[in-house]
Amino acid sequence: MPAKTGPRRAGLGGKRHRVGLGAKLIAIATVLIGWQLLAMSRVAGDSLPTPVKVLQALIGLWGTSDYWTALGTTLRAWAIGLALCAVIGIPVGLILGVSMRATQSTRWIIDFFRTIPTIALLPLVLLLFGASARMEITMIVLAAIWPLLIQSMYAAKQVEPLLKWVVRVFRLSPLDRLRYLWAPSVSLFVSTGMRLAATMALLMAISAEYIGGAPGLGTELSNVEEALRRPEVFAYAFTCAMLGLLINVLVVFIQRRLLWWHPIIRGERAA
Amino acid sequence: MTTTPTPTVGKATGPNDALLVVENLGKSFGGHEVLGGINVTVRAGEFMCIVGPSGAGKTTLLQCLSGLTAPTTGAVTLRGERVTEPPAEMAIVFQDYSRSLMPWLSVLDNVALPLRSAKIGKAERTEKAMAALTEVGLKDHVHKYPWQLSGGMQQRVAIARALAYAPSIVLMDEPFASVDAQTRADLEDLTLNVKRHLGITILLVTHDIDEAVYLADRVLVMGKKPTVVVDLVETHLGPHRDQIATKATREFAELRSRVYKQIRRDDLTNSAGSIAAVG
């Protein structure tokens, strides 16, 4: 295991370079102008609304209660699903990760379930729970628990062996070992697992709504699509995208607040 | 492998002052024999230094003495009780000090953490940790984090953590290996002082023969693998030592060359291998 100082494998996507705000704004403006031009040209016909129309539709939707109810419903299912993933996935992953034998004997089962495209299980889950929030939450757990489980398994193996000896030598209680050794040691990998799971959970929430008909943003998206209200389709799609972005930013923020002491986070900051 | 039985060197110790008894301690890692039957009795209140070539198994020996690793053969007893887990009255300063500190805790919290197992309040824990950190000269760095300190300072944090725990026996694995000469001399004297004041027993592994002779009441010389005790040298240098005066005495020079020859002899008979002879 590498020392906790000095160069280390890149984590969290490696070193980031600060890109100026100006450059970002220019990139966004370019995309928007390109979109506007494309929408106005004959190539797209009227299947592609202009960004201005989409913005109008979005502002229009903000005035309706349907929009906010759908957003709330989706977020609720997402949060419950993600919480269930955490409550099950983290402890199970850590326990399996601690023992080499447990890791090896369960590895193939986990790999098997992980590789099943979760959406293929939708008909089964629909049969069980109907087009309900329960169905949606079940789908979320089935899809999002795997990255968390696997990251937690790795996390358990990352705990510095010498520190395990240190807590033995100084005879810390099991609770203190959990609090002062295990929790900080596994936090980087577990929080990375949470980040992956949070994104996956949102993806599955909207899919389960769109395809499976559980109430939420996905159903609204499917409704406006059937009504051929194209700017609204884009407005809802935009909402889903922003939600995904926001969730990611939030998790990264929490991760940095929690792990400021970690060599990887420190290195990223220094860069 | 060994044709001659382990020589029982050094004076026979009375049962009264035997603190840690090591009997025929052997350790193999998957058929690879590292320790080949170590016999030694550590007296209560003595300062024992362990020297030997790199890879001889000094770290392995300390691990077995503390109960962190189970020996393959033989046994370790502390005050007559078999050691299977680190005893409450024992503290260790690990060789790999930087990995032995918790990067998520401040220097002060690192030192105070072991005191949680003693049932004392937070204020008292902080007070004791502060005292230990002051002792090693880190009073002004207590709110920093280990990774903000130099290697030598981190090592001193590890030493302070062991001292704050108030053990009766401390195992130290090359504790001064990464500090400059002046700090090293200071820490050696600090360790001698602490030992004298608290009456604790110290087992210290070092590569430096001068350091071993300067600090020790007895120097245990280990050979090459599979390792046995080659010599156990009583220093008779008294409780008060001085970096310049003590090292200038004839006794010191004689002890130094005796230990050196023991290691050399073992080194030559086993061909290759090198040791750091002087610091």
Ligand SMILES: Nc1ncnc2c1ncn2[C@@H]1O[C@H](COP(=O)(O)OP(=O)(O)OP(=O)(O)O)[C@@H](O)[C@H]1O
């Ligand atoms: N966990 C382990 N598994 C396998 N071999 C080990 C293990 N720990 C130590 N060894 C082997 O035991 C031998 C002695 O190692 P040890 O670290 O005790 O030596 P040392 O005397 O402390 O050396 P140094 O002075 O370099 O610190 C080495 O050959 C090492 O490879």
Ligand SMILES: [Mg+2]
């Ligand atoms: Mg060693």
